[in-house]
Amino acid sequence: MKEKGLLIVVSGPSGAGKGTICQEFMKSHPDCALSVSATTRAPREGEVHGVNYFFLSHDEFKKKIDEDGFLEHAIFCENYYGTPKDEVLRMIESGKNVILEIEVQGALQVRSHYPEAVFVFVIPPSLEELEERLRGRGTESDEVIAKRLERAKAEFNYVPKYNYILVNDTVNDAVKRLEAIITAEKCVMTRNYKSIEENFIER
Ligand code: ADP
Ligand code: 5GP
Numbered sequence: 001m002k003e004k005g006l007l008i009v010v011s012g013p014s015g016a017g018k019g020t021i022c023q024e025f026m027k028s029h030p031d032c033a034l035s036v037s038a039t040t041r042a043p044r045e046g047e048v049h050g051v052n053y054f055f056l057s058h059d060e061f062k063k064k065i066d067e068d069g070f071l072e073h074a075i076f077c078e079n080y081y082g083t084p085k086d087e088v089l090r091m092i093e094s095g096k097n098v099i100l101e102i103e104v105q106g107a108l109q110v111r112s113h114y115p116e117a118v119f120v121f122v123i124p125p126s127l128e129e130l131e132e133r134l135r136g137r138g139t140e141s142d143e144v145i146a147k148r149l150e151r152a153k154a155e156f157n158y159v160p161k162y163n164y165i166l167v168n169d170t171v172n173d174a175v176k177r178l179e180a181i182i183t184a185e186k187c188v189m190t191r192n193y194k195s196i197e198e199n200f201i202e203r
Contacts, residue, residue, distance in 0.1 A: 003195075005032075005096040006185055007088070007114055010166075010178075011107045012122030013152030015134035017168035018101050021122060025099075025175050032097040032182075035088050038064065041079035044139045054084070072102065072109035077147050081106065097182060104158040111161065118185050120178070121162040125169050127153075 012018050026034050038054040040061050049055050056064070061080045065073060071089070073082030083100055091098045100110065110117055124130040130152060134145050159165065164181050168174040185191070 002093075002095045005092045005094070005098055006182065007092055007110070007117040008032075008097060008099045008182065008185075009107045009110055009117050009119045010099055010101045010122060011104050011120070011155070011158075011162070012166075012168075013124070013130055013155050014148040015130050015137065015152070016122045016124045017133065017171065017174065018122045020171055021166070021168060021174045021178060022099055022101050024171055025178050029097075029179075031095075032099060033091050035083055035091075035098055035100050037081055037083055037100075037102065038070075039079055039081045041081075056080075071100075071113070072106040074103060074105035074109070076103050076105075077144065077151060083110075104155050104161070108158070108161060116191075118164070118181065119162040120164045120166050120181060121159050122166045122168050122174070123156075125167065 010018050010022060022034055026032060036050065036052070036054060038056050038061060040056055040058050041053075043049070043053070043055050047053065047055075058080070061073075061082065064070060064082070064084075069085055070082035071085040073080060075081075081103065083102060083106065088098050088100070100106075102110070107119060111119065124133060131145075131149060134140070134148060140148065166174055166177050166181070
């Protein structure tokens with residue numbers, strides 16, 4: 001039987017650099033997949049439906065909730081976000097390591113349904129740097145940035161629910177740490193014990 005892939009949940013305050021790290025990581029890891037979420041927020045310039053997100057109307061999103069189509073979903077700064085379930089579970093079964101880049105409420109839902117997932121919290125070097133990155137990205141109005149910063153501070157309270165802290169000082173170093181986390185998790189005893197029993201332990 002093919003070994004299942006890991007489910008890796010990456011959270012952290014908006015602007016910490018989750019998207020940047022995950023995109024960079026994916027360039028050199030064809031054995032991994034980045035889940036494409038659904039959202040009701042409007043596309044940013046350059047974002048493509050089906051690539052960055054599935055951009056849905058409120059009604060379409062609600063319908064998918066009713067059909068039990070999400071692994072998790074949450075409201076973030078007045079918009080819905082959710083992880084399409086079937087595609088993620090199919091990829092894990094096929095042996096791919098799947099990354100979900102999601103906020104904390106969604107991560108908690110994944111934790112309750114899928115405790116074997118790996119939970120990584122990305123933090124910026126400082127709150128000042130976080131604000132600079134959010135403003136520097138230039139994708140949100142001052143009002144939305146203020147909301148996201150407020151939300152960011154609240155999200156730090158959820159850090160104890162995660163297994164790893166990933167400081168995003170430089171993108172290169174952060175990507176290397178993410179690789180190290182995945183490598184270490186693949187070696188965790190309980191993830192390998194079935195194969196040890198099958199191949200090494202005489203009954
Ligand atoms: P998130 O996905 O967590 O909301 P992004 O990946 O969009 O954050 O990054 C926010 C902004 O910070 C972007 O403009 C990005 O280019 C920049 N950024 C990300 N990582 C770093 C880093 N290590 N150093 C400096 N700027 C960064
Ligand atoms: P953004 O609008 O900046 O793309 O994303 C806002 C927040 O929503 C980020 O923290 C991002 O990780 C989170 N997010 C993106 N997709 C999902 C998802 O499918 N589920 C949940 N719960 N959060 C998501």
